[in-house]
Amino acid sequence: MITLTHYLILSGILFSIGLVGLMRRKNLLMLFFSTEILLNAVNIGFAAVSKFYGDLSGQIFAFFIIAVAASEVAVGLGLLVLWYKKTGSINLDSLAMMKG
Amino acid sequence: MxxxxxxxxxxxxxxxxxxxxxxxxxxxxxxxxxxxxxxxxxxxxxxxxxxxxxxxxxxxxxxxxxxxxxxxxxxxxTTRDVKENINNKKILYTLSILSAILIVVILCAPIFSANIEAIYPAKLEGVGNVQMIGLVLFTKYLIPFELAAVMLLVAMISGIVLVSKRMDANLTEDEQEHIEGETI
The missing domain is CATH 1.20.120.1200 (NADH-ubiquinone/plastoquinone oxidoreductase chain 6, subunit NuoJ)
Structure with missing residues (x-):
């Protein structure tokens, strides 16, 4: 029998994968992909809680998260294209212009 | 099964x-x-x-x-590889510890929230999931829904403005000749 804990563990595993990708990769495009993984992991958690507590708010919240993810991609990819036109690189280290 | x-x-x-x-x-x-x-x-x-x-x-x-x-x-x-040099082990240890803490918290969460109560019940007689989401979304969550619509509009406009300039030119460099030669 699949319980809520199964889904939450799966959500945690996916979130950890996204976290590893977010901290390990230096390609800015890969950072965007990792962000998508994080948002999707959270969505699974919301949908699971929504089902096992019989409350619809979780699904509504996941719906809004999808909207946020879509607009994040639009703005982020536009900025990334601009950055690539300016510097010719999508390496994360090329962003360190303040030498902090 | x-x-x-x-x-x-x-x-x-x-x-x-x-x-x-x-x-x-x-x-x-x-x-x-x-x-x-x-x-x-x-x-x-x-x-x-x-x-x-x-x-x-x-x-x-x-x-x-x-x-x-x-x-x-x-x-x-995309054919050119981005050089990815990872030179500190500290990140790896931080990641492992963070993930372990995350898993423990997730496993504990259902115990702490066991007495949660459903505000918007997911099931009614003869009402499907899509219909139920519509009912809740357009009554209790109407203002967040409209705000999400405005946010998507802003994102769309910013995406168009950021990318749709001439691809080989800088965004601010030749603002002058754009102003003179603007016909659209």
Whole structure:
């Protein structure tokens, strides 16, 4: 029998994968992909809680998260294209212009 | 029984796909694996009786977001590898500790929140999931819904403004001649 804990563990595993990708990769495009993984992991958690507590708010919240993810991609990819036109690189280290 | 099989199949497939996304060298492979993982995640939503969310996941993620990434990747030179030098082990240890704490917190969460009460019950007699979401979304969550619409409009306008300039020119450099030669 699949319980809520199964889904939450799966959500945690996916979130950890996204976290590893977010901290390990230096390609800015890969950072965007990792962000998508994080948002999707959270969505699974919301949908699971929504089902096992019989409350619809979780699904509504996941719906809004999808909207946020879509607009994040639009703005982020536009900025990334601009950055690539300016510097010719999508390496994360090329962003360190303040030498902090 | 079928739920068990479906859950484990989708879990293994999703985790495998996302591992490919994170560890692959090639950006194109990563993007394809991400699209596959999104489809498998919508399988979870159908398992959880959230049909509307599953359909939206397929349409928005593997339809819109992946197409946007595919178009965005045409601007980048994806054949050239980005040199990724990881030179401190500290990040690795921090990551492991963070993930372990995360798993423990997630395992404890159902115990702490066991006395939660449903405000908007998911099931009514003769009302499907999509209809129920419509009822809740357009009554209690109407203002967040409208705000999300405004946010999407802002994102669309910013995406158009950022990308649709002449591709070989700087954004601010030749503002002058644009102003003179503007016909649109």
């Amino acid at each position: 079928f739920e068990l099989i479906a859950f484990y199949t989708f879990s293994i497939l999703t985790i495998g796909m996302f591992c490919i996304v994170v560890f692959s060298k090639n950006a194109l492979y990563a993007m394809s694996a991400l699209a596959g993982g999104m489809i498998f995640i919508s399988g979870f939503f159908f398992l959880l009786e959230a049909e509307f969310l599953g359909v939206v996941q397929i349409i928005v993620y593997s339809g819109a977001v992946m197409a946007l990434y595919a178009f965005g990747m045409m601007f980048f030179d």
